[in-house]
Amino acid sequence: MGMLNAFTIDVEDWFHVCDVDNKESKFDNWNKCENRVVDNTLLLLKILREHDTKATFFFLGWVAEKHPELVRKVSEDGHEIATHGYAHKLIYEQTPEEFSEDLKKSVNILEGIITEKVIGHRGAGFSIREDSLWALKIIAECGLKYDSTIFPAKRGHGGLESAESYPYLMDLERNLRMWEFPMSVAHVFGRKVPFSGGGYLRLFPYWFVKRSIGLINKRGKPAIVYIHPREIDIKQPRMKLPLSRKFKYYVNLKTAEAKIKALLADFEFASVKKVLKL
Secondary structure (H helix, E strand, O other): OOOEEEEEEEEOOOOOOOOOOOOOOOHHHHHHOOOOHHHHHHHHHHHHHHOOOOOEEEEOHHHHHHOHHHHHHHHHOOOEEEEOOOOOOOHHHOOHHHHHHHHHHHHHHHHHHHOOOOOEEOOHHHOOOHHHOHHHHHHHHOOOOEEOOOOOOOOOOOOOOOOOOOOEEEEOHHHOEEEEOOOOEEEEOOEEEEOOEHHHHHHOOHHHHHHHHHHHHHOOOOOEEEEOHHHHOOOOOOOOOOHHHHHHHHOOHHHHHHHHHHHHHHOEEEOHHHHOOO
């Protein structure tokens, strides 16, 4: 077996988009939108099963609350269940109290469905940055063992360029300790370039993604890949978005499924829990 990398899925629907002002993205309208997350997630489960791979599913609490049978199905297939928060709010737009309440609500929903402890968290939009580092302490205080929210590169929202590029154990206040598994980046001419998930994965040619993961593994480090169920759904409804967001949201949707299958064939993947040996 080669180096073990982490494969992760942020389980949210096509309308769960951050930092835009349109009718679909407003929380009060979510129940009015067409549900596509169940079928798309089931297809991802099938693909993982075909490649004998286990992953971490970061469930949005709102999705879990609406579709507890989906959470149970993912768990029964042997995958790790982790939290993506409840209402898909950017962390730096919340107060510590609001974030704590949202996080606890999502964890309680998930643990009530699978009747086992949730130990991992990923915030919406990778929104831990310099002005929201306080969230790490709250995550640890809630009893979670790792976070996977920090993006060690410049990006539209979120992004902490000064952060380490590989998993590390953080010493927080009051003897709290927690792992951070940051998003993987390629180092190109001295710059950190995101490549391993979302619009980046769809935008870059597969050879670049494969080479970048290979270089990380050659350093003796695990890479992490993230996707959303909507990214294998070429028939999803199209939202009104700013031009730059529209490009990132919809670019190369038709290539995503093939790239996922190629990654699963070319590399060894497992859940974050297994990669970090928690």
